[in-house]
Every structure is written in structure tokens, then in C-alpha cells.
Amino acid sequence: MPENRFAPGSPQEWLARAKGDLALAGAPLPPGGFYEDLCFHAQQAAEKSLKAIYLDRGWTFRYVHDLEKLLTGLRENGLTPPAGVGQAVLLTSHRHEKSHGQDFAGRGPWLSQRTAVVGVGK
Secondary structure, eight states: OOSSOOOTTSHHHHHHHHHHHHHHHTSOOOTTOOHHHHHHHHHHHHHHHHHHHHHHHTOOOOSOOOHHHHHHHHHHTTOOOOTTGGGGGGGHHHHHHHHTTOOOTTOOOSSOHHHHHHHHOO
């Protein structure tokens, strides 16, 4: 547990939780683990980071998990995300499939753990 806790719902708390998800996404795959689960944490890191930006700017955001929609909202508010951040939208399908119990059996990860973590960590 982090020593310094931030105010619930603050941009700092959202960013701290995003960093926690990013740490989990970058962890080595444990025996019996699934790459999709690590990609899910990468998606969560990206989502929470984007929402922290909204909160920091005093903007409202829809409670969606779609990274493309969140990025579009930032652009509509006049903020241009750094180059490469747009690649994180690939993680949205991992979040959707993981949270909706879709079957991953027999599928290799279409997005490598390294790609996911590097893309989100920028």
C-alpha cells in the first residue's frame, strides 16, 4: 500500500492508481497467468491517466472505458496528446473482453505485454 494517500477522486489519486496498474501490467507473467490480464492492467493505467487529466483541468468526462472516446474528448477541449499515446486505444478491446467474460482460449496475445506497457508508460 502506498505510504502517501491522496484525496479520494483527486487527479493525484487517479494518477497514483494508474501507476499501480502500470506496475502490474509490467510485471513478469506468473505461471498460470494470462497476457490478457496484464494488458487489462495496461488499459486501466491508460484510462485512469486520461481521466486524471480531465480532473486536473476541471473537465468532466463520461464514465466510459473507451480510450478513443477519452482521447477524443481531450482533443475537443484543445489538448493534443503526445505522439504515440493514441496507440493505447488498442487496449480498449482487452478491457472490454476481460470485463465481459469473453473466451480467450486458443488465442495468442495480439498485443504484446511489452508493447502495451511501453505504449501506456509514455
